[in-house]
Amino acid sequence: MSLSIIKPGLLDTLQDHGRYDYSHWGINPGGAMDAYAAQVANRLVGNNDNESVIEIHFPAPQILFNQNALIAITGADFSPLLNEQALSLWQPNVVRKNTVLQFPKLKYGAMCYLAVHGGFCIDKWLNSYSTNLKASAGGFFGRQLKKGDELFFKENSIYFAGLLKDEDTLESLPWRADVRKVYEHPHEISIIKGNEWERLTGKSQYDFIENNFIVHPSSDRMGYQLRGIPLKCDNNSDMVSSGVNFGTIQLLPDGQLIVLMADHQTTGGYPRIGHVISAHLPKFAQLRPSDSVHFKLTDLALAEALLISQQNDLHILERACHDHLNVIVC
């Protein structure tokens, strides 16, 4: 009941929804960059949304299944192949023992998620499965996955293995998550104003809204660096360090922007000119270096309403997956 890493990818880590309530020790939440895709992956294979999933960046790993398994891959499209057969995203698939999963070609997005039925058998650190690379703790021994690592499953997929026909390596279950709403208009990102928005000059406020910004290659799980027209503040008085959040847009001294991502620090001392709304973090996280982004101002009430509607869709998906899978098991 396991899978093995035959060839590691650029950055494969175990993640869940994050590690909360340890900020007083300087320990940041971390967690999946695209929390929506991670949740959908878990739901499709019948897991609770707090099971760990593998977050895969490109170049992606090669993975050997040592046992029949019910899996789902969501998020970025790296053209997943099981042996020679294409494997569909956002859909549960039963895969046969001794098959190899690989991701030969980047089509869209920055990270995908692999969930297995039952979840992975790893220990929690401070109440979360997420890998904290800085602290070398959590996830799989506090580090990214390496060649030869074997990850055990908590449950076997014996009920689902019966669906594999004859010599087939793969059986796609006939339902999938419709996530178009979450990822449509990938370059249009809504934000609400940050506390230091008023520090920007009038011209810079205008420039920020009217111009596109480009994601820089130095972007990572800590933050997405943006390049574009330099912005200026009227008020350059010092700020003492204060709380920041996933999605906080900070203005750096050189006039460029950084958007804090899942592995951001708990505090920061740069002007917070805006915050990406939670409902748009999944599609923002899926932007790649040299992708452009255009920010749009919105208000809190709308941001909350969008998030609630996204969460409602997830509940509907959860119930539907549960019912579908139950039919197979019973």
Add this chain to the structure above:
Amino acid sequence: MDLPYKIFPLGDAAACIDLGNRIDAGLNRKVIAMNNWLRRNPFEGLKDTVIAYSSLSIYYDPINLRNKNKSVSTAFEFVRQNLETAYQESVAIEENNNDIIRIPVCYSNDFGIDMEFLVKEKNISREEIIHLHTSKIYRVYMIGFLPGFSYLGQIDEKLMMPRKLKPVPVAAGNVGIAGSQTGIYPLDTPGGWQIIGRTPLKLFEANAACPVVLGIGNQVQFYEISKEEFEKINLT
């Protein structure tokens, strides 16, 4: 009327109350008091809090919050009222200063890679730098940047130095200064503070019951050790 605080959103799932954007023990005590009040009176959806010099940030799940409080216009509005109550109800208390945590530091040039630069830039002797750095008792104002990285203040004005323009690799245990602050790097990391020495103590251990040695509000004083003493402590 001017309020002594400002409450603002940090996105749609967090809010911050700022008491004045400055390093001040009184404000920091009030932040700690508000945090303690919220911990005793948590609302549905509260996930985490971040104590900083003069501000408290609250991280919440807007969906849980609104499921429990159907009548609120926005989750932020609910949190804003909660923070106002926390401000009014909480009482800042002075810490018991009898317990001073003493941290050994070796100020040898082998560790204090920016010591020579400081001597030149500030035109004071290294003995004076060590004396100034070790004679004050510092307060842990906040923990952030890295797991277990505590911001200590405030250092003698004669020692104040801006941080480096570009971060450089820094080893765990290195003691640095930046602005009016001093701090100890708990892990190997890129960092921009001026490094004047290193402690052999481990300030962060992920698997310890309490992974950090220093807590917010603690009193800290450094004392000088030789390289031999450093090696001795390092081995134990």
